[in-house]
Amino acid sequence: MDMYNFHPYSGGGKIILALLLEMGRINPSDELRDIVYKCTECGACAISCKFLNTLEPLEIIMKLREKLVDAGCGPMPKQQEYIDSVKNKNNPYNEPHEKRLDWLPEGIKLDPNAKVLYYVGCTSSYRREEMAIASVRIMNEAQVPFTILGDDEFCCGSPVLRTGDTKTFQEFLNKNLDMIESKGIETVVFSCAGCYDTFKVDYPLYRKYNFRVLHVVEFFDELLESGQLKLINEVPLTVTYHDPCHLGRNAEPYEEWEGDVVDLMPLVSINMPPKPKKTGAKGIYDAPREILKKIPGLKLIEMERIREYSYCCGAGAGVKSAFPEFALNTAKTRVQEAEDTGAKILTSACPFCSTNLQDAIKDRGSKLKFYDINELLLMALGLETKSLKKKMAEVA
Amino acid sequence: MTLDKEILTEFVEIVGKENIDDGEVMTNAYAYNWCMDLFNHMESKPAIPFSPIPKAVVLPSSTEEVAQIVKICNKYGIKFKAQSTGLGPWNQPSTENSIIIDLRRMNKIVKIDEKNLYAVVEPYVSGAQLQAEIMKYGLNCHMPGAGPQVSPLASATSMNGPGFTSPSTGHSARNVLGVEWVLPDGEIMRLGSRGLKNNRNWYNGDGPGPSLRGIMRGWAGAKSGIGVFTRVAVKLFPYPCSTKFKLKGCSPNYDFDIPDFMRVYVIDCGTFKYCEKAMLRVEEEEISFMCSHLSGFAVMAIFATSIEDLMDKMAIGSMKVPLVVIIAARTTREFEYKQKVMSMILDEMQLTNIIGSLYTPNPIFYAEALRSNLGLHGFIATGGFQSTKGVCDTAAICLRSEQKNIPLKKKYIKTGAIANDFGEGHWMTSYESGHYFHVEAPTMFDQTEQSSVEGMADYMEASNQMDLLKHLGAPFFVEGDKMHETFGPHMMNYHKWLRKIKQAFDPNDIADSGFYISRKEK
Numbered sequence: 019m020d021m022y023n024f025h026p027y028s029g030g031g032k033i034i035l036a037l038l039l040e041m042g043r044i045n046p047s048d049e050l051r052d053i054v055y056k057c058t059e060c061g062a063c064a065i066s067c068k069f070l071n072t073l074e075p076l077e078i079i080m081k082l083r084e085k086l087v088d089a090g091c092g093p094m095p096k097q098q099e100y101i102d103s104v105k106n107k108n109n110p111y112n113e114p115h116e117k118r119l120d121w122l123p124e125g126i127k128l129d130p131n132a133k134v135l136y137y138v139g140c141t142s143s144y145r146r147e148e149m150a151i152a153s154v155r156i157m158n159e160a161q162v163p164f165t166i167l168g169d170d171e172f173c174c175g176s177p178v179l180r181t182g183d184t185k186t187f188q189e190f191l192n193k194n195l196d197m198i199e200s201k202g203i204e205t206v207v208f209s210c211a212g213c214y215d216t217f218k219v220d221y222p223l224y225r226k227y228n229f230r231v232l233h234v235v236e237f238f239d240e241l242l243e244s245g246q247l248k249l250i251n252e253v254p255l256t257v258t259y260h261d262p263c264h265l266g267r268n269a270e271p272y273e274e275w276e277g278d279v280v281d282l283m284p285l286v287s288i289n290m291p292p293k294p295k296k297t298g299a300k301g302i303y304d305a306p307r308e309i310l311k312k313i314p315g316l317k318l319i320e321m322e323r324i325r326e327y328s329y330c331c332g333a334g335a336g337v338k339s340a341f342p343e344f345a346l347n348t349a350k351t352r353v354q355e356a357e358d359t360g361a362k363i364l365t366s367a368c369p370f371c372s373t374n375l376q377d378a379i380k381d382r383g384s385k386l387k388f389y390d391i392n393e394l395l396l397m398a399l400g401l402e403t404k405s406l407k408k409k410m411a412e413v414a
Numbered sequence: 415m416t417l418d419k420e421i422l423t424e425f426v427e428i429v430g431k432e433n434i435d436d437g438e439v440m441t442n443a444y445a446y447n448w449c450m451d452l453f454n455h456m457e458s459k460p461a462i463p464f465s466p467i468p469k470a471v472v473l474p475s476s477t478e479e480v481a482q483i484v485k486i487c488n489k490y491g492i493k494f495k496a497q498s499t500g501l502g503p504w505n506q507p508s509t510e511n512s513i514i515i516d517l518r519r520m521n522k523i524v525k526i527d528e529k530n531l532y533a534v535v536e537p538y539v540s541g542a543q544l545q546a547e548i549m550k551y552g553l554n555c556h557m558p559g560a561g562p563q564v565s566p567l568a569s570a571t572s573m574n575g576p577g578f579t580s581p582s583t584g585h586s587a588r589n590v591l592g593v594e595w596v597l598p599d600g601e602i603m604r605l606g607s608r609g610l611k612n613n614r615n616w617y618n619g620d621g622p623g624p625s626l627r628g629i630m631r632g633w634a635g636a637k638s639g640i641g642v643f644t645r646v647a648v649k650l651f652p653y654p655c656s657t658k659f660k661l662k663g664c665s666p667n668y669d670f671d672i673p674d675f676m677r678v679y680v681i682d683c684g685t686f687k688y689c690e691k692a693m694l695r696v697e698e699e700e701i702s703f704m705c706s707h708l709s710g711f712a713v714m715a716i717f718a719t720s721i722e723d724l725m726d727k728m729a730i731g732s733m734k735v736p737l738v739v740i741i742a743a744r745t746t747r748e749f750e751y752k753q754k755v756m757s758m759i760l761d762e763m764q765l766t767n768i769i770g771s772l773y774t775p776n777p778i779f780y781a782e783a784l785r786s787n788l789g790l791h792g793f794i795a796t797g798g799f800q801s802t803k804g805v806c807d808t809a810a811i812c813l814r815s816e817q818k819n820i821p822l823k824k825k826y827i828k829t830g831a832i833a834n835d836f837g838e839g840h841w842m843t844s845y846e847s848g849h850y851f852h853v854e855a856p857t858m859f860d861q862t863e864q865s866s867v868e869g870m871a872d873y874m875e876a877s878n879q880m881d882l883l884k885h886l887g888a889p890f891f892v893e894g895d896k897m898h899e900t901f902g903p904h905m906m907n908y909h910k911w912l913r914k915i916k917q918a919f920d921p922n923d924i925a926d927s928g929f930y931i932s933r934k935e936k
């Protein structure tokens with residue numbers, strides 16, 4: 019909405035579009051598609067709606083996309099390329115499946131019998147290898163036995179789901195769950211917020227599973243608490259933290275509700291017991307902040323909009339690929355907010371956010387420097403970070 | 415249906431191609447308004463929430479751009495409809511061959527003058543944004559009952575004006591100072607001290623400089639029927655209590671540190687007559703920040719954040735004629751004084767405050783009262799509400815209006831069209847320490863049920879008729895020829911004057927007047 023200004027670009031506006039479509043006042047068209055896909059599915063509208071209302075704009079947006087795909091009218095052409103690549107190569111970047119493990123540095127200890135699985139994800143495997151490398155080095159440092167799926171890991175399906183192709187999504191969900199369940203895994207750890215959110219919130223809507231899912235910030239904070247990781251180095255930096263939508267408000271899982279709708283009087287009914295609202299407040303906000311606070315010498319300064327009210331980086335739901343300018347302008351707004359804190363470092367915990375925010379830092383000529391939260395952790399652990407940043411690349 | 419290419423090009427030259435859209439989807443979306451289903455039914459049209467579809471939507475960024483757009487509308491005979499946040503009723507076209515001027519890009523707080531107590535705002539500044547900024551100076555502003563998400567400019571210039579803080583902050587029409595106004599022919603008019611030749615400024619609406627406040631908006635506002643307002647100055651008030659505003663937790667279960675010097679009273683007056691007396695007594699003492707009479711059901715609603723949460727407040731719901739008073743002060747002495755006066759009134763009238771004994775509100779209530787958010791609680795029971803009545807008169811007339819309405823409401827409750835608030839669902843507030851009063855009858859209905867929408871619309875019509883027959887004054891949603899011509903002859907023929915204003919200010923009949931008054935008598 020901030021970028022295009024016309025009302026249909028807002029969450030409320032998209033509810034009107036859904037109503038228009040349902041009532042047959044408009045039909046699927048390129049115009050409709052362009053509006054519906056110029057949205058990062060960041061979920062901010064769904065959170066604003068929850069104080070007194072119970073509407074679910076984000077769910078309506080996702081349904082609208084599904085309808086457009088079913089009608090042969092979505093997604094955007096660039097997004098379709100990514101979907102085709104997921105179908106053919108198990109990743110959206112058109113990379114050979116057999117190269118999925120190329121990022122893995124020598125000397126990393128893996129334990130094929132471990133009960134902890136590190137699910138790398140396509141973006142960390144092919145585009146943001148430094149996040150994967152940092153994650154496995156930290157796990158080795160903590161001496162946590164873990165395994166990875168390697169060739170048996172497939173795209174989590176997030177880029178496909180967020181752009182409305184729920185059928186292809188379910189194929190990939192089943193492939194991944196079958197594989198993980200066959201190995202008796204108890205905990206799956208993610209460094210990608212997108213994969214994490216998809217496993218944690220979206221998978222259970224289609225198929226239940228029995229393992230625990232953790233983002234690395236949760237996992238590493240547990241390791242810091244238990245003393246398995248020890249921070250020995252001073253990191254004298256002023257840092258501000260960007261909450262990724264997929265780790266924050268959108269990572270709040272749906273709570274199961276079994277109850278009755280009781281009619282109190284004509285037109286008025288209540289849920290007995292009250293139905294939990296997904297307010298975004300139960301996203302992962304404390305773990306990354308706890309890590310940053312534990313880093314010796316590091317000073318955390320908060321931005322104006324944080325936690326469930328965080329401003330989106332602009333990369334999500336296929337926007338970075340289909341509408342790069344929209345993505346960049348959104349990230350520039352966020353970078354400006356980060357600059358306003360006076361911090362020198364901007365950090366986050368998602369490969370999409372880091373790519374897009376770094377693009378914006380460059381484009382704005384900002385003095386801010388971006389580090390992934392794992393990189394800051396590596397510094398505090400006294401581990402080498404130089405080898406990490408090889409290239410900046412596209413994200414799906 | 416779409417604009418001629420040549421006309422489109424002229425608009426594009428003004429705002430750039432990214433700020434105009436004549437697409438089918440876009441224009442259809444701007445034909446939506448949440449109240450249109452009711453108004454369509456009242457005009458014997460299908461009860462759908464859509465109006466005629468505008469030909470295009472234009473997003474100007476300055477007064478000058480608005481003026482140029484309006485001039486092109488005059489050149490080609492295209493009607494225009496302006497909207498600020500687009501939340502209120504009547505911001506969609508009433509007629510074919512029109513465009514929407516969406517003022518969203520005009521979103522700046524132009525000036526905060528803390529010494530002279532005013533702020534200058536553009537249309538898309540929300541009340542919440544303005545409040546957040548002026549709070550830093552220890553100041554507050556008036557907000558209509560619609561809540562902090564609407565535009566103070568739209569309320570000040572174009573539509574209605576009562577709010578929960580009206581006892582201390584008045585009516586929107588009384589809050590507007592200097593005005594910048596694009597007339598229906600595209601000329602720019604500046605009112606009050608903003609219209610001075612030399613040293614023009616915003617501090618005054620009625621002179622020095624031209625005063626046309628009554629013509630500009632009168633009581634109910636022209637709903638875009640008399641041009642486009644692009645910047646206004648609104649009054650600021652000292653913040654009512656300590657500005658400490660500490661919110662913890664998360665939606666919807668926020669915790670709030672109740673600021674120093676704020677206290678709420680909920681009193682059952684027992685009878686309407688006694689309620690009138692109590693309100694007048696409280697207001698006579700000039701001590702209230704808020705002073706509202708609501709039904710028991712409505713008091714339950716303002717303390718609740720969901721329908722489930724409403725149900726444990728039966729102790730309040732059983733009150734007969736409740737009065738809610740909030741006092742707020744800036745110093746201990748002022749606070750003690752106001753509490754003493756309240757105690758004296760309660761003793762004198764043998765009334766009891768149930769707060770603290772029968773009921774203790776969740777602290778978030780205080781935050782919502784300070785941010786003028788209480789009106790939105792009208793949606794929690796059925797997801798939809800609309801109001802009838804809205805008279806601006808003495809306390810006695812307001813309460814008479816309410817009493818007369820109860821049997822009528824009950825009749826429609828029986829049909830199942832509107833939700834059961836025992837017919838009592840009303841909201842009455844004083845303005846400016848009891849100088850005059852407002853009453854309306856918020857009524858809950860279900861917008862997803864055709865029968866409920868139609869029943870609600872029928873009830874609104876019947877309520878309007880009753881206002882006329884029982885001399886209860888015009889409802890505050892008096893809009894369009896039909897309403898003005900119904901009420902005008904009973905109210906000193908005001909509609910004739912209104913029409914003269916329209917004729918004088920809109921020679922080419924370009925400002926969409928479907929919700930104002932048309933140039934020609936029909």
Ligand SMILES: Cc1cc2nc3c(=O)[nH]c(=O)nc-3n(C[C@H](O)[C@H](O)[C@H](O)COP(=O)(O)OP(=O)(O)OC[C@H]3O[C@@H](n4cnc5c(N)ncnc54)[C@H](O)[C@@H]3O)c2cc1C
Nearest residue numbers: 498499500501502504559560565568569574575637638643
């Ligand atoms: C839930 C709810 C409760 C309400 N309760 C109250 C209440 O208690 N008291 C009260 O006074 N009102 C109430 N209203 C109506 C309220 O006055 C308006 O919603 C609000 O003040 C208008 O601001 P807006 O930003 O929503 O305007 P919009 O929706 O944008 O416009 C409202 C009207 O003003 C016109 N308009 C807007 N901006 C301009 C402009 N710049 N130039 C010319 N014309 C313009 C529009 O054409 C339209 O007719 C309520 C509305 C809602 C939705």
Ligand code: SF4
Nearest residue numbers: 057058059060061063
């Ligand atoms: S970008 Fe975010 S806030 Fe905007 S409509 Fe999409 S989900 Fe809602």
Ligand code: SF4
Nearest residue numbers: 029030066067073075
């Ligand atoms: S917050 Fe909710 S109710 Fe408000 S406009 Fe957005 S979707 Fe609609």
